[in-house]
Structures are given as C-alpha cells and as structure tokens.
Amino acid sequence: MDICEEVKERLSIFKNLYDVIRIIDPVNKKAIISKNDNVEKIESPCYRFWGSNSSCKNCISMRAYIEQDTFTKFEYINGKIFSIIATPIKFRGKEYILEMIKEMSVTDLNIDGKGDLKDLISALNEKIITDYLTNVYNRRYINERLPIDIDNSIKIKKPISIVIADLDSFKQINDDFGHVMGDIVLKDTCKIIKDFLIKNEDWVGRYGGDEFLIVLNNINREEAYKIIESMRIKIEKHKFKYNDKSINITVSFGIYTVDSQVEFNAVIEELDKNLYKAKKHGKNRIVV
Numbered sequence: 001m002d003i004c005e006e007v008k009e010r011l012s013i014f015k016n017l018y019d020v021i022r023i024i025d026p027v028n029k030k031a032i033i034s035k036n037d038n039v040e041k042i043e044s045p046c047y048r049f050w051g052s053n054s055s056c057k058n059c060i061s062m063r064a065y066i067e068q069d070t071f072t073k074f075e076y077i078n079g080k081i082f083s084i085i086a087t088p089i090k091f092r093g094k095e096y097i098l099e100m101i102k103e104m105s106v107t108d109l110n111i112d113g114k115g116d117l118k119d120l121i122s123a124l125n126e127k128i129i130t131d132y133l134t135n136v137y138n139r140r141y142i143n144e145r146l147p148i149d150i151d152n153s154i155k156i157k158k159p160i161s162i163v164i165a166d167l168d169s170f171k172q173i174n175d176d177f178g179h180v181m182g183d184i185v186l187k188d189t190c191k192i193i194k195d196f197l198i199k200n201e202d203w204v205g206r207y208g209g210d211e212f213l214i215v216l217n218n219i220n221r222e223e224a225y226k227i228i229e230s231m232r233i234k235i236e237k238h239k240f241k242y243n244d245k246s247i248n249i250t251v252s253f254g255i256y257t258v259d260s261q262v263e264f265n266a267v268i269e270e271l272d273k274n275l276y277k278a279k280k281h282g283k284n285r286i287v288v
Contacts, residue, residue: 003032003091017085018100022046024086026061026097027151050077054200055148058125060086061097062144073125074104076118133183134190137205142213145203147264149215154261161224161257163214164271165193168250168283170210181242185249186210188240196231213271221257221288228253228286236284250284257288 003023023032024046031046042049047056060071063086070087085100129141137145146162153160167173167189174182193204193214207213216224232251239246254274256267274287281287 003096006091018102020099020101022049022099022101023089023091024061024097024099026059026065027147029055029148050075055145057141057145058128059144059148060084061099062148063140064088064097065095066143073128074121075125076121081117081121131206134187134206136190136194136212137203139205139207142205142207143264145205146213146215146267149217150258150262150264150267153217153258158218159220159257159259161216161219161221161255162267162271163216163224163228163256164207164254164275165212165214166252166275166279167210168252168279170249173247173249177242177245177247181240181245181247184242185240185247188238189235189249189251192235192238193231195234196227219257221255224255224257225286225288228255232284232286252278252283253286254278255286255288 019035021034024030029045029047031042031049033042033049045055046061047054050056058073060073063069063071065088068088070085072083072085075082075084081104083102083104087098089096089098129137129144131138149160167185170182170185173185190204190206190212193212197204197214197216201217202215202219204212204214214228216227219227232253235251236248238248240249252275254271254277256270256274258267278285278287
C-alpha cells in the first residue's frame with residue numbers, strides 16, 4: 001500500500017471533511033495528490049496547485065513540519081474559498097505533511113459577502129507572517145522560508161547570501177531618547193534596508209529585538225558585500241527624528257554565502273560568528 005492509499009484508508013471516516021488530500025514534502029515542495037479516488041504524483045512544485053510560481057508566503061505545511069503541530073488556513077483562488085488543514089505524518093520512517101483541502105462557501109464562513117474576500121483572506125495570511133512594528137517579515141516567516149530558499153539555491157546552482165544586521169548600542173538609544181524614538185529607529189532602518197532589495201527576489205525579516213535577517217537570492221559574497229556596504233553607509237548618514245530630537249545610528253553586519261548543502265542552524269551559527277566579530281572589532285562594519 002502506498003502512502004496516499006494508506007492515508008485515505010485511515011481518514012475514510014472523515015471523508016466529508018476534505019475534497020483533496022495532498023502528501024507534501026515541505027522542503028523540496030513535492031506532492032502526491034488524491035482527488036476523487038485518483039492518486040497522482042506531481043513533479044512540479046506543490047505551490048503550482050494554487051496557480052502560483054513561488055512558495056506560499058504563509059506555508060502552513062512548512063510550519064507544521066517545523067513545529068510538529070497541526071495548522072489551518074484559508075485561500076481564495078479563482079473565485080473559490082478553500083480551507084487547508086496541515087498536519088505531520090510518518091510513512092516508512094520518513095516525515096511528510098498531510099494536507100486536507102476543502103472547498104467552502106461564503107455561508108460556511110458566516111461572511112455576508114459584501115467585502116472583498118480575496119483581499120480579506122490575503123490580508124489575514126500576510127498578517128500572520130509580518131512583524132507588527134516594522135512591517136517586515138517576522139521570525140516565523142524566517143524559520144519557514146529560509147530553509148526553502150537555501151534548498152532552492154542548491155538545486156538551481158545559484159548563490160544565496162544571508163545577512164544578519166544588528167543595531168549598535170540600541171539599548172542606549174531607548175535609555176537616552178525613549179522607546180518612541182527606538183521604535184522610529186527600527187521602522188526607518190527597515191525602510192532603508194528594503195530600498196536595497198529586489199522585489200519578489202530578496203526579503204528581510206525581524207529576527208529578534210534589534211536584529212534583522214536579510215536574504216539576497218542569486219547574489220554571491222562579493223556582490224552581497226557591496227550591497228550591504230552601501231546600506232551601512234546610508235543608515236550611518238540618515239537622521240532619525242522624533243519631535244525636536246535627531247540622532248544618528250550605526251549597524252553591524254554578518255554575511256554568509258551558501259554555495260553547498262547546509263542546514264538552517266549551521267547558517268545561523270555562521271552568521272552569529274561573523275556578527276560577533278563585527279561587534280568585537282569596533283561595530284559599524286561588515287564581516288563575511
């Protein structure tokens with residue numbers, strides 16, 4: 001018995017809960033689909049099921065895989081609403097994610113239908129992965145998306161440069177000028193960072209308090225250094241203002257370029273090492 005047939009047999013008593021079953025390898029983005037008793041192995045990435053050309057931003061299969069828990073979301077595709085439940089399963093010693101997909105109606109969701117459902121669902125999915133203060137991606141998105149980008153870079157044999165940015169002496173800014181100024185510094189710094197990113201290619205997420213992780217796809221070490229050096233200089237020269245107060249800040253950066261298979265945690269460790277060196281040798285600098 002193959003994996004899909006086994007899952008269908010186990011879930012047969014819940015058959016009214018789903019229209020489609022998908023068995024997902026969330027990192028490699030491969031899927032087996034069961035619909036109307038037909039089982040099909042899909043060679044194209046799993047996100048093509050939704051008519052997309054890139055990984056889902058709010059990928060609950062990756063979240064279920066990382067957190068070993070069950071998650072639910074809604075999608076609005078071609079005028080139809082779908083509920084998706086994702087949960088981890090094991091088959092012959094290997095871990096997969098089971099997705100149960102069900103087409104729903106406006107009545108099912110108890111929505112009056114007057115609003116734009118597509119925008120509403122899109123906004124909800126975006127909010128889950130966005131940092132509320134800086135409007136960049138949050139730690140959840142970093143944990144889910146970075147392993148995918150690293151794996152993809154290896155497959156297509158293109159470099160990916162990952163950068164960690166840490167604001168220098170940020171606690172002192174909060175102590176001396178207040179947390180409102182601190183919030184302005186965080187938000188304006190993110191705006192400057194985003195000015196240097198290629199839309200739909202690169203991204204930035206808030207890794208922790210005053211630390212940000214920047215992903216530069218298809219960018220090698222030398223190119224990454226040039227981009228980040230320009231970014232560092234622009235931040236250093238920028239005036240951060242609140243009422244009658246105006247301050248300058250600096251940022252330290254660690255860069256790590258992936259050119260061979262590597263685990264997510266190993267990348268973070270290398271970034272931390274480079275950032276530590278940047279801090280230790282005077283701050284306001286880049287270490288690769």
